[in-house]
Every structure is written in C-alpha cells, then in structure tokens.
Amino acid sequence: MNDDKKIKWSKNSNNIFERFAAELEDGIETGAKVTTGNQDVRYGIELWRNRLEKKGLKMSYDIAARGLNSDGNNFREWNDEHYINKLYYRTCELKKTVNKDEKKIFSDFDNMDMYQVVTDVKSDVRVDDDIYCCPNCGASVMIKELVEGCPYCNTFFKMDELYPKVSNFYFLRDYSRTEKEIKSEIRKFIYPLMIAGFIGYTVYFLFTIGLPWAILAGAFGGFLSGGIIGYFAWAFSTLGRLFKDAGKAVVLLANVGGTMINFNKWMKRYNNDISYEYFQAKVASLVRVIIFSDDPDDLPFYDGEKINGTFDNIIDMNRGALAVRKINEENGVLQTVVDIYMLDLYENNGKVKKKEDKVQVVLEKKTDVALDLGFSIKKIQCPSCAGSFDATKNKVCPYCNTSYNIGDMDWVVKSIKIVK
Numbered sequence: 199m200n201d202d203k204k205i206k207w208s209k210n211s212n213n214i215f216e217r218f219a220a221e222l223e224d225g226i227e228t229g230a231k232v233t234t235g236n237q238d239v240r241y242g243i244e245l246w247r248n249r250l251e252k253k254g255l256k257m258s259y260d261i262a263a264r265g266l267n268s269d270g271n272n273f274r275e276w277n278d279e280h281y282i283n284k285l286y287y288r289t290c291e292l293k294k295t296v297n298k299d300e301k302k303i304f305s306d307f308d309n310m311d312m313y314q315v316v317t318d319v320k321s322d323v324r325v326d327d328d329i330y331c332c333p334n335c336g337a338s339v340m341i342k343e344l345v346e347g348c349p350y351c352n353t354f355f356k357m358d359e360l361y362p363k364v365s366n367f368y369f370l371r372d373y374s375r376t377e378k379e380i381k382s383e384i385r386k387f388i389y390p391l392m393i394a395g396f397i398g399y400t401v402y403f404l405f406t407i408g409l410p411w412a413i414l415a416g417a418f419g420g421f422l423s424g425g426i427i428g429y430f431a432w433a434f435s436t437l438g439r440l441f442k443d444a445g446k447a448v449v450l451l452a453n454v455g456g457t458m459i460n461f462n463k464w465m466k467r468y469n470n471d472i473s474y475e476y477f478q479a480k481v482a483s484l485v486r487v488i489i490f491s492d493d494p495d496d497l498p499f500y501d502g503e504k505i506n507g508t509f510d511n512i513i514d515m516n517r518g519a520l521a522v523r524k525i526n527e528e529n530g531v532l533q534t535v536v537d538i539y540m541l542d543l544y545e546n547n548g549k550v551k552k553k554e555d556k557v558q559v560v561l562e563k564k565t566d567v568a569l570d571l572g573f574s575i576k577k578i579q580c581p582s583c584a585g586s587f588d589a590t591k592n593k594v595c596p597y598c599n600t601s602y603n604i605g606d607m608d609w610v611v612k613s614i615k616i617v618k
C-alpha cells in the first residue's frame with residue numbers, strides 16, 4: 199500500500215519470526231533451505247515446490263510488515279513434558295506472483311495475519327535422548343549425538359542451532375486497518391470522483407455562467423459530491439468485501455467460538471494439554487502435506503479412501519476459518535470432524551484460478567497416547583527396536599522390518615474431501 203515505507207523482515211534479524219518469514223520467501227522461490235523451520239515445515243515446503251516445479255511454475259511470496267500488529271510479540275502457548283509451543287501472529291501484506299515460462303500469469307495482493315508456531319525446549323528439561331533430524335543430512339539421531347557430531351555426516355551442532363524452530367505457519371486474511379491505511383484507502387475512492395465531479399460541473403456551468411465562475415462552481419461541486427459519494431463508495435466496497443469473503447464464515451464465527459469451548463472441554467477429559475490452538479495448527483500442517491503430496495494415499499498418517507490426483511491442480515493454499523463439527527470418543531479413539539474454509543489457487547493449462555474451498559477432514563487419535571510436541575513423521579521411533587527413521591520414506595522399520603502404525607503415536611487422517 200505504502201510502497202515507500204515497506205518494512206521487509208530480514209534473515210539477519212535476531213527474531214525467529216522475522217527470520218522465518220524472510221527464509222520462507224526464498225524457500226518458495228528458489229528452494230533455499232528454510233533453516234528456521236523444523237523438518238516437517240521443510241517437508242511441506244519441499245512438496246509445495248515439487249508441485250510447482252512439475253507444473254513448470256515459479257511462485258513468489260512477497261511479505262512485508264504493515265498494520266496494527268506489525269512487530270508484536272504476544273503469543274499463546276501450550277506445553278508437553280519436554281517442549282513448549284508459542285503461537286505468534288503479525289499483520290503483514292502478502293503479494294503472490296505466479297510465472298510460467300518467464301511470463302506472469304497471476305498476481306494477488308492482500309492484507310494478512312501471518313501465524314507461526316515456534317517450538318522450544320523447556321528451560322528446565324534435558325532432551326539429550328530425544329530424536330532429532332540432522333539439519334545437515336536429515337538422518338534421525340539423538341540430540342546428544344548431534345552435539346558431539348552427527349554419526350552420518352560428522353557435522354556438529356550447538357543446542358541453540360537445534361531449538362527454537364518454527365514447527366508450523368499459516369496465513370489468515372486481516373481485516374483490521376491502521377488509521378493511516380483507512381485514510382489512504384478512502385482517498386483512493388474520493389480523489390478520482392472529485393476530479394470527475396470537477397470536470398462534469400465545470401462543463402455543465404460553462405454554458406450557463408461562463409468560464410471563471412464555472413471553474414469555481416465545478417471545484418465546489420466536485421469537492422462536495424466526490425467527497426460524499428467517494429466516502430459511501432468506500433464504505434460499501436469495504437463492507438461488501440468483508441461479507442463476500444467472510445461469506446459463509448460469518449454464520450460460522452459464532453459456531454467456531456462455541457466449538458472452541460466445546461473442544462477444550464472435551465480434551466480436558468483426556469489430556470489437559472491438547473489446546474484448540476495446538477489442534478488448529480496440527481490440522482493445518484497435515485492438510486498442507488496431503489494437498490501438496492503427489493501420492494497422498496501413501497502418506498503414513500493418511501488412512502482413508504483413495505484420493506491420489508484429487509488435489510493435483512492446487513498450487514497454493516491459505517487456511518480460513520476452522521470449525522469443529524463433531525467430537526466423539528469410542529473404544530479409546532477420539533474422532534473429530536472439522537470443516538476448514540480455504541482459499542486455494544488452482545492451475546490448469548497456464549490459467550490460475552482463485553477458489554474458496556470447504557474441506558471436510560476426519561481425524562482420529564488414540565486417547566491413551568500422550569501429547570508429543572516433538573512428534574514428526576520425519577523421525578518416528580520404531581515400537582519394536584527403538585530405531586528411528588523417516589516415515590515418509592519407509593513403510594516398515596529399515597532396521598528390524600517391523601511395520602508400524604502412526605495411529606499408535608499421533609493423529610491420523612481418516613478422510614479428506616472438498617465439500618463445496
């Protein structure tokens with residue numbers, strides 16, 4: 199909006215939120231390593247890049263700070279035994295561009311809230327024996343081994359290079375505006391109308407009262423009608439946009455609030471630590487991996503009908519409102535039905551289309567499985583020999599050949615479909 203004063207977040211910032219945003223821009227455009235992201239975030243970006251590459255597309259995300267909370271550091275947090283998660287958000291503007299064969303085929307601009315979940319080790323806890331994906335070679339090894347030098351690639355790491363990491367991120371549309379932004383938006387409506395009014399009135403009066411008086415009358419008429427009509431036009435367009443976008447979600451907002459209380463009440467019965475914020479972030483990351491995967495049927499945490507090919511044309515996804523439709527527990531399995539309102543970009547034959555999708559997801563988790571914020575499909579631990587490996591690449595444990603079941607460790611997606 200104010201190009202002259204755009205504040206870009208930097209990779210050299212000492213704030214992890216800002217570093218991640220800057221690295222993400224690079225990661226999407228060039229495939230550069232997002233070192234502030236954990237292995238699951240990097241995996242999600244890798245799949246996304248792969249989708250774009252297969253379609254011969256280049257996408258860029260241009261993120262700049264703006265708005266009422268452009269440098270805020272407030273957060274919500276949740277914990278498990280070893281780790282602490284903090285959910286931060288900041289207001290920003292997001293410009294997306296899609297290129298095919300060096301030609302721009304799509305661009306979009308919007309005010310957004312960027313959300314990031316930052317995972318850190320609790321200050322009073324030792325995590326030496328926890329498994330970590332080597333940031334250099336990707337092997338799953340114990341943290342104490344990485345500190346002494348990765349047994350596979352010999353790289354040494356200090357603890358502050360391993361944590362904190364961004365373990366999830368998403369964007370939601372931001373409707374809030376600073377006073378300055380409101381003024382500049384109104385001006386965009388008023389000035390053209392004032393000029394049009396000035397010309398119109400001047401020409402009209404030219405024939406009745408002559409040149410000098412006509413200009414005066416024109417200026418007065420243009421100023422007044424342009425100002426009034428412009429202001430109302432701005433108000434209506436803003437309202438219209440709000441209702442169009444929030445559209446289905448307006449009815450939902452109350453519902454979403456209600457389900458959040460319900461959700462937390464339900465979860466308290468089983469595990470105090472599963473907060474709604476944690477759950478939302480979890481769902482967002484599972485859905486991102488499923489949608490960008492070329493072979494979702496084969497994902498270790500997907501256990502439903504065949505869906506290969508269903509999402510192949512989606513090249514960008516932004517999460518909207520999330521509504522928990524149903525929660526119930528049977529035989530030690532907790533099942534939730536969730537509707538996610540998403541804003542997706544589809545590409546087909548060089549044409550990019552923006553589409554609102556309602557995606558219904560059914561998720562299950564065993565109630566006796568403790569919350570593990572360090573859980574990752576890139577470093578699961580074999581239930582039989584305790585060896586650790588990448589579940590996205592191994593159907594059975596590569597050390598002892600035992601098959602494993604992600605359902606014994608974390609959430610499983612039982613079904614995912616676009617409802618509308």
Ligand SMILES: [Zn+2]
Pocket residue numbers: 332333334335336337348349350351352353
């Ligand atoms: Zn290594």
Ligand SMILES: [Zn+2]
Pocket residue numbers: 580581582583584585595596597598599600
């Ligand atoms: Zn094993």
